[in-house]
Amino acid sequence: MLTYLSAALPQFTSPAGRLLALQCALRSDTRGHVTLADGLLRGMRLRGRRELWLELSQAGWLETATVREGPVTVRLLDAAVLDQAPGRGVRRRAAHWALHPAPLVLPPASPAALRLTALVLASLSSGTAANTEDMGTVSRMCGHSPQQTKELLDRLVSAHSLAIWRHDCDTDEVLWQFP
The missing domain is CATH 1.10.10 (Arc Repressor Mutant, subunit A)
Incomplete structure (x- = not known):
């Protein structure tokens, strides 16, 4: 959806x-x-x-x-x-x-942009330790530019909802891991 x-x-x-x-x-x-x-x-x-x-x-x-x-x-x-x-x-x-998109946990008062990004990542997750997806796909599903998406991924790491994330510029893929 x-x-x-x-x-x-x-x-x-x-x-x-x-x-x-x-x-x-x-x-x-x-x-x-x-x-x-x-x-x-x-x-x-x-x-x-x-x-x-x-x-x-x-x-x-x-x-x-x-x-x-x-x-x-x-x-x-x-x-x-x-x-x-x-x-x-x-x-x-x-x-x-x-x-409540498991496995991501966010404080209830998190802004909508952060909640939507967490939901997109949770829906794209495969259940493995590390997950990857095309940056364009993640950004489009979030309704953000790639730059905004990168900032929101940083905020998810700061909130300890993600352990790490990384953008591979050569393949334009985003990798993320849950805590």
Whole structure:
């Protein structure tokens, strides 16, 4: 879904907007309706962030809702999201995992850009000691430039969420290891 959203959303979509779109896509029903509980939005640090809903609406990705206290219900306009497989139960588990992407552990108050980068790395991890991926792929999935991605990887090391990371300029691959 992260790969799909990297293509479906405009490049300028904020990291918080991407995290919100991911939850909407994974939690939607077959008609594209999704209700996000107030507690979920509060836990994601996105409660009351009307600008995020407007950002996704202006991108033509969802129908704007009236953002107020309590749960938010929207309708997704992206037809490709409605045809997604596997089933809804699997997508709900993926939505929950996306909030706590093991093996990466971040403080709950981490900025959205850092949380999205951690989620992308966790989703690309193979379960081995060292993981590699093309820098362009990582940057595109995060919605950042390669330079921004490098800075965020440094911040993940500083937060002890990553043990190390390295960029091989010859192959343009990023290598990272978890603690």
